Amino acid sequence: MKTVSTISKKQFIINTAADLFKEKGYSGTSIRDLASKVGLEPSSIYSHIKSKEELLSEICLGCARQFTDGMEGIYVLKISVRKKIKALIGLHLDMAFTYPASVTVFNDEWRHLPEPVLSDFILMRKDYEKKFKRILMEGNNEGKFNFSNPEIAFNIIIKSLSWSYEAVKKYKREDLESELSDFILNALNK
Amino acid sequence: MKTVSTISKKQFIINTAADLFKEKGYSGTSIRDLASKVGLEPSSIYSHIKSKEELLSEICLGCARQFTDGMEGIYVLKISVRKKIKALIGLHLDMAFTYPASVTVFNDEWRHLPEPVLSDFILMRKDYEKKFKRILMEGNNEGKFNFSNPEIAFNIIIKSLSWSYEAVKKYKREDLESELSDFILNALNK
DNA sequence: CCTACCGATCGGTAGG
DNA sequence: CCTACCGATCGGTAGG
Numbered sequence: 342m343k344t345v346s347t348i349s350k351k352q353f354i355i356n357t358a359a360d361l362f363k364e365k366g367y368s369g370t371s372i373r374d375l376a377s378k379v380g381l382e383p384s385s386i387y388s389h390i391k392s393k394e395e396l397l398s399e400i401c402l403g404c405a406r407q408f409t410d411g412m413e414g415i416y417v418l419k420i421s422v423r424k425k426i427k428a429l430i431g432l433h434l435d436m437a438f439t440y441p442a443s444v445t446v447f448n449d450e451w452r453h454l455p456e457p458v459l460s461d462f463i464l465m466r467k468d469y470e471k472k473f474k475r476i477l478m479e480g481n482n483e484g485k486f487n488f489s490n491p492e493i494a495f496n497i498i499i500k501s502l503s504w505s506y507e508a509v510k511k512y513k514r515e516d517l518e519s520e521l522s523d524f525i526l527n528a529l530n531k
Numbered sequence: 532m533k534t535v536s537t538i539s540k541k542q543f544i545i546n547t548a549a550d551l552f553k554e555k556g557y558s559g560t561s562i563r564d565l566a567s568k569v570g571l572e573p574s575s576i577y578s579h580i581k582s583k584e585e586l587l588s589e590i591c592l593g594c595a596r597q598f599t600d601g602m603e604g605i606y607v608l609k610i611s612v613r614k615k616i617k618a619l620i621g622l623h624l625d626m627a628f629t630y631p632a633s634v635t636v637f638n639d640e641w642r643h644l645p646e647p648v649l650s651d652f653i654l655m656r657k658d659y660e661k662k663f664k665r666i667l668m669e670g671n672n673e674g675k676f677n678f679s680n681p682e683i684a685f686n687i688i689i690k691s692l693s694w695s696y697e698a699v700k701k702y703k704r705e706d707l708e709s710e711l712s713d714f715i716l717n718a719l720n721k
Numbered sequence: 722c723c724t725a726c727c728g729a730t731c732g733g734t735a736g737g
Numbered sequence: 738c739c740t741a742c743c744g745a746t747c748g749g750t751a752g753g
Binding site for chain 2: 746747748749750751
Binding site for chain 2: 365366503520
């Protein structure tokens with residue numbers, strides 16, 4: 342079927358772009374780099390996408406949506422705050438192990454996003470951050486956590502989790518998850 | 532004196548380059564961007580530097596040397612491991628507050644370094660990492676710390692500290708230092 | 722430190 | 738999906 346093969350070829354191009362953007366950065370990657378890696382002439386790339394910026398938008402918004410959906414699912418769950426934090430760690434590890442290149446690009450290259458995508462992206466990120474901090478503060482209010490500044494706690498945790506995007510090569514998911522959970526929950530613990 | 536003014540103009544260009552590399556990335560910054568920001572014609576930049584890559588090398592190696600020297604000073608001190616970790620947090624905050632742009636470029640753009648600088652840089656980083664981990668493991672051996680994997684502990688700490696490079700705008704140094712110390716030492720604590 | 726300029730490469734289009 | 742090509746911009750040099 343024509344449509345199916347067109348979609349998957351586009352996705353293949355996007356995935357290859359994610360590999361290159363991760364390796365060389367968005368600005369450091371040319372359409373010619375991408376074309377030679379997918380086995381096409383440079384101009385043929387434009388049969389599948391409208392612009393180089395579209396590639397970055399697809400990668401970043403794809404990840405952003407998955408994080409947003411994942412957070413929404415966890416946020417409304419009737420479980421302890423400690424379990425919510427563990428679920429969020431699990432969410433980041435799911436992303437790290439499923440889309441190791443895309444999630445790195447999402448993390449490091451989003452500032453090159455064109456408007457109006459950039460503004461949307463920042464809004465999604467702020468919403469994620471707000472919910473994450475609310476869970477943390479809920480833990481503090483219940484007397485289960487013990488940190489003084491939710492913004493600092495959030496940022497330390499999120500940076501630790503974004504390290505896992507690099508760690509994917511060297512660790513098994515279960516090891517990384519238990520170590521990360523231990524370390525983070527120990528830091529939060531009362 | 533001619534030499535003095537020449538040196539400081541070059542340093543001004545390097546500092547301006549650090550601001551731009553931080554804002555737009557190394558590949559996303561052109562010599563023309565830099566020239567217009569320092570108020571010169573593009574070609575005049577080359578009266579002060581040999582190449583764009585030299586700018587990145589100066590920035591990254593300058594920071595690397597400061598971290599290396601700082602670590603060496605702390606490593607040989609006869610103080611408790613807990614105080615050594617606090618001193619290392621202080622070192623990162625010194626860098627963050629003194630060179631906020633350069634240290635961000637050092638952190639995010641080093642992969643664009645040309646050889647043989649890149650290899651030197653990676654060696655310095657590995658040495659820093661090795662000493663940091665030894666201090667952490669010493670704490671574990673003395674029964675003062677309690678984590679299971681020194682590499683994971685190191686990476687979480689270093690990522691948390693590199694967050695401070697962004698946090699410089701919003702926090703006072705003393706607040707950031709006490710919050711960061713509390714959080715990290717609590718996570719390491721037995 | 723400037724004017725003038727170089728070849729290479731960039732993202733992208735026309736037309737088939 | 739290719740050939741052929743566009744104008745813009747890149748890092749950098751010559752010469753004064």
